[in-house]
Amino acid sequence: MGQVEIDPAEITRVLQELVAIPSVNPAFEGGCGEAGVADYVKQYLAEHGIPYMEQLVEPGRSNIIGMLPGQHPGPALLLEAHMDTVQTTGMTIDPFAGTVTDGRLYGRGACDTKGSLAAMLVAVAALKRSGLPLPVGVHVAAVIDEEYRYTGVSRLAASISSGELSYCGAVVGEPTGLHRVIAHKGCVRFYIDVHGKPGHSSEPGKGVNAIEQMAEVIRYLKEEIAPLYALQEHPLVGAPTHCISEITGGAAPNTIPGSCRITIDRRTVPGEEPLEVWQGFKDRLQELKQNVPGLKLTVQEPFIIDYAMETSGSHPLVLQLASAVTGYAEGRHEHGAAYGTDASKLARVSVPSVVFGPGDIGQAHTDNEWVSVQEVVSAASALAELILHYRRDGM
Known part of the structure; x- marks a missing residue:
């Protein structure tokens, strides 16, 4: 099976465009919500011929789920990242400029977690353009409200629980430095x-x-x-x-x-x-x-x-993501985290989950938030590799 090349210029453009759209959670000062980013995601998916569904969570706030079919029927692989950010109060940089300096892209949400969202969008778009057959279907879910009450992923989890959606595993985007977080508080x-x-x-x-x-x-x-x-x-x-x-x-x-x-x-x-x-x-x-x-x-x-979350280090998703990452970033391992993520809500409805993405959690919410562009490229490359070679039953 072939390999998909990720264009760094496309990564930079998409991430800059995402950062340029304010999406501060309405619970925080200056909060405008995620509608602008949701519209962008819908447009990006449509431009690449990727069908999507919209889940209304509350007025003006919706999850967007893009869907690529696989060769074989059965549960899909889920890539999930949140669209909301924390407030921009006190930032020492223009929070929406997306300036790139010395390989770092700056702006609110660049690290937490629009870098992950950009990597996921570009990865599935590259797969779509390649025309390569996918062994498993893949969904990209851009969800609301991770920074406050988790209503976005809770709505997604309810759809899974009801049988409307079915997943064999989930990669949840957060700044992990491309390490694999398999447990968190x-x-x-x-x-x-x-x-x-x-x-x-x-x-x-x-x-x-x-x-x-x-x-x-x-x-x-x-x-x-x-x-x-x-x-x-x-x-x-x-x-x-x-x-x-x-x-x-x-x-x-x-x-x-x-x-x-x-x-x-x-x-x-x-x-x-x-x-x-x-x-x-x-x-x-x-x-x-x-x-x-x-x-x-x-x-x-x-x-x-x-809820706390834990996925076995021997689960096929963990092992196959480890294999995919190896080609793009060395020295990455399984870790635990003290913070919480959307992954725990997916795990509660029996979707094995791994938290993975570009960036350092120490940069999240900071006054000069940034992410390494190369790390976003590596994340997208690893996700494309994972999808191309994924087997639900293991290696």
């Missing part, structure tokens, strides 16, 4: 509220200071709960963690604070269920209440739940 985020008794600050003994009571809760989380995480060390992603990421409390400088709230960001490892983790916090804090006089608290329902 999940998270559960929730509030803990402490309820005090307000009063005049000149007589603090006549009230119950919610901030001081919360200090006991914070101490307990650090000294009693956090040390237990070492018992759950995972070989690829490490131990669970929690972070107290926000705190609010009090009403005025001269008032005993009657309330205090903290936000908990608890990162889970493969094998943990987020709701069970949250329930564990509730149970342990009930024990604390019995030991701290006057402590009244509420552990609120989670406002964000995401």
Whole structure:
């Protein structure tokens, strides 16, 4: 079977055009949504004769799924990347210029994760132009809302669960430096509220200071709960963690604070269920209440739940992607990650997934975000190679 050549000039052009389209998630400052990028993806696919479907997720925000058929019937291979970015506030470069300097293309989303999206689009377009028969069908899904609530991939997962779409595996685009991330953490985020008794600050003994009571809760989380995480060390992603990421409390400088709230960001490892983790916090804090006089608290329902993910290193997708990457980038390995991705939602509906793409996660969300153009070219080349030689049943 032949080989498909990826044109660096096309990679550069497509990535510059994607970066030039603002797609800040509406949850963030200046958020305009992904509609402009979705229109671009539809146009790009249409220009290359690749049929696509549009999944409306919420008003003005849709997933776009391009589809190339394979020689043999059966589940397709999925390439998935998100279209949204974080805010551009505080950037030290023009976030939409797509300037190329010393082989680096700069702009918001260049690394996270329009580089991956460009690689996927150019790879399938090159395959289409080549006319080579594909052993497996391939879908490219450009989805919304990865940076906030994962509604885009959740809609895609629902279509998989219902049988509308069927996949034998998924490559999820994120900046991994062309390494293969086969496990990552999940998270559960929730509030803990402490309820005090307000009063005049000149007589603090006549009230119950919610901030001081919360200090006991914070101490307990650090000294009693956090040390237990070492018992759950995972070989690829490490131990669970929690972070107290926000705190609010009090009403005025001269008032005993009657309330205090903290936000908990608890990162889970493969094998943990987020709701069970949250329930564990509730149970342990009930024990604390019995030991701290006057402590009244509420552990609120989670406002964000995401899942950890793990795919076997011996899965055919992992092995075949490793083989495909070898020809374009040396020294790449299987890794775990502390962050979360769309891959976990696909894994929950039985689609084995690998996170893979150009760029360094350390460049994501930065004030001068960039990605190596050559790495995007290598990613596209490896994806084309993977698709051309993919076998659902292994090597």
